[in-house]
Amino acid sequence: DILAAVTAHFQDGPLQGKHILVTSGPTHEPIDPVRYIANRSSGAQGAAIARALHALGARVSFVTGPADVPPPAGVDVVRVETAQQMLDAVRQSLPADAAVFAAAVADWRVACASDSKLKKTSGALPVLTFAENPDILHSISHAKDQRPKLVIGFAAETDDVVENATAKRLRKGCDWIVANDVSPQTGIMGGQENAVTLIDEKGADTWPRMSKDAVSQRLAALIAQRLA
Amino acid sequence: DILAAVTAHFQDGPLQGKHILVTSGPTHEPIDPVRYIANRSSGAQGAAIARALHALGARVSFVTGPADVPPPAGVDVVRVETAQQMLDAVRQSLPADAAVFAAAVADWRVACASDSKLKKTSGALPVLTFAENPDILHSISHAKDQRPKLVIGFAAETDDVVENATAKRLRKGCDWIVANDVSPQTGIMGGQENAVTLIDEKGADTWPRMSKDAVSQRLAALIAQRLA
Numbered sequence: 001d002i003l004a005a006v007t008a009h010f011q012d013g014p015l016q017g018k019h020i021l022v023t024s025g026p027t028h029e030p031i032d033p034v035r036y037i038a039n040r041s042s043g044a045q046g047a048a049i050a051r052a053l054h055a056l057g058a059r060v061s062f063v064t065g066p067a068d069v070p071p072p073a074g075v076d077v078v079r080v081e082t083a084q085q086m087l088d089a090v091r092q093s094l095p096a097d098a099a100v101f102a103a104a105v106a107d108w109r110v111a112c113a114s115d116s117k118l119k120k121t122s123g124a125l126p127v128l129t130f131a132e133n134p135d136i137l138h139s140i141s142h143a144k145d146q147r148p149k150l151v152i153g154f155a156a157e158t159d160d161v162v163e164n165a166t167a168k169r170l171r172k173g174c175d176w177i178v179a180n181d182v183s184p185q186t187g188i189m190g191g192q193e194n195a196v197t198l199i200d201e202k203g204a205d206t207w208p209r210m211s212k213d214a215v216s217q218r219l220a221a222l223i224a225q226r227l228a
Numbered sequence: 229d230i231l232a233a234v235t236a237h238f239q240d241g242p243l244q245g246k247h248i249l250v251t252s253g254p255t256h257e258p259i260d261p262v263r264y265i266a267n268r269s270s271g272a273q274g275a276a277i278a279r280a281l282h283a284l285g286a287r288v289s290f291v292t293g294p295a296d297v298p299p300p301a302g303v304d305v306v307r308v309e310t311a312q313q314m315l316d317a318v319r320q321s322l323p324a325d326a327a328v329f330a331a332a333v334a335d336w337r338v339a340c341a342s343d344s345k346l347k348k349t350s351g352a353l354p355v356l357t358f359a360e361n362p363d364i365l366h367s368i369s370h371a372k373d374q375r376p377k378l379v380i381g382f383a384a385e386t387d388d389v390v391e392n393a394t395a396k397r398l399r400k401g402c403d404w405i406v407a408n409d410v411s412p413q414t415g416i417m418g419g420q421e422n423a424v425t426l427i428d429e430k431g432a433d434t435w436p437r438m439s440k441d442a443v444s445q446r447l448a449a450l451i452a453q454r455l456a
Binding site for chain 2: 033
């Protein structure tokens with residue numbers, strides 16, 4: 001819109017004129033009208049990345065699941081709940097110069113989600129069958145049209161972080177992976193800090209533990225460098 | 229503690245000197261270190277009930293799952309995550325003159341919760357097996373020692389509200405059931421209003437739709453009447 005265009009014009013930054021898509025937060029996959037499967041993503045890292053990119057002058061489309069942390073000011077917010085809704089919103093936000101898939105998207109949804117609340121009185125335990133969710137990172141990394149020049153995925157691991165994330169980069173076809181260890185004892189998921197390893201075509205670069213804001217500023221600077 | 233005792237002493241209300249337990253919010257049942265099963269309870273109704281009881285002079289023990297709405301001021305807060313933790317905290321809060329079980333406790337937990345993040349790369353879809361959670365309402369309603377004089381359960385239904393809730397009252401052995409329709413189209417779960425039916429030994433009394441605060445004040449007044 002006009003206001004955003006005017007603001008961008010007066011913003012002086014290396015990402016001025018660039019459009020960057022950021023996904024953030026968890027997804028919620030319904031089991032029935034009251035129950036759902038969630039994950040511990042607070043949306044803090046995604047929001048911080050969107051803020052850092054906006055601060056460098058980018059126009060940011062921010063596609064977010066139900067996060068604890070509010071979206072930053074100045075970005076275009078699209079709120080979604082499920083992985084399927086997130087993929088739809090991502091596609092509608094393209095074209096973009098870069099895409100940062102920071103959301104913790106559920107790998108699976110409940111195949112047999114019920115329109116009525118599952119009752120305990122039947123005596124039997126429920127049986128949940130799962131279906132694979134769309135793979136947003138893989139899908140956009142392999143898009144024939146409108147693949148962003150730079151596609152960045154996240155890998156939340158609890159074991160063998162670098163090895164798993166390096167394999168994930170090749171499997172997904174993205175350019176970079178921001179990998180981190182989300183084991184409960186790290187306090188990273190839901191916390192203020194992050195300790196990431198950036199994996200690109202040249203290898204793995206492990207950053208010191210720092211605030212999610214500092215991680216975001218460093219990542220945004222690298223994105224600006226790559227898009228320059 | 230001393231401050232609470234002094235405050236209660238100077239609080240003039242029909243529940244002065246009474247201890248009431250209130251549970252609130254959802255429970256989260258872990259699947260693995262990052263995923264969990266949740267429900268759409270915001271904790272708004274439970275927090276409003278605790279506030280209303282405190283306003284009438286009661287000492288309130290507030291056992292809450294991870295709710296969106298913060299606990300009211302002036303109550304003793306115990307934070308829990310799972311149904312099992314909630315039962316433990318409830319037992320530790322007894323004896324009480326009355327107990328209001330407003331939490332939306334998960335009926336089932338994942339029996340095979342994993343210490344490592346479930347990986348998508350194995351190709352297979354996960355199989356989640358469930359185990360029945362402890363039934364807090366049934367357990368406290370049938371407690372040999374320390375059964376509160378007045379035990380109040382909640383019934384969140386999507387179909388046949390009065391019929392299901394009346395059966396639930398007998399099955400659980402509680403004194404009253406506060407029943408409501410949580411179908412998504414009502415906007416009640418996560419919303420500001422509630423439309424409840426109070427079920428006691430004499431039958432069902434359907435209240436008009438009103439704010440969760442107004443429901444709470446009406447319920448607190450009835451509790452005071454019963455405990456007088």
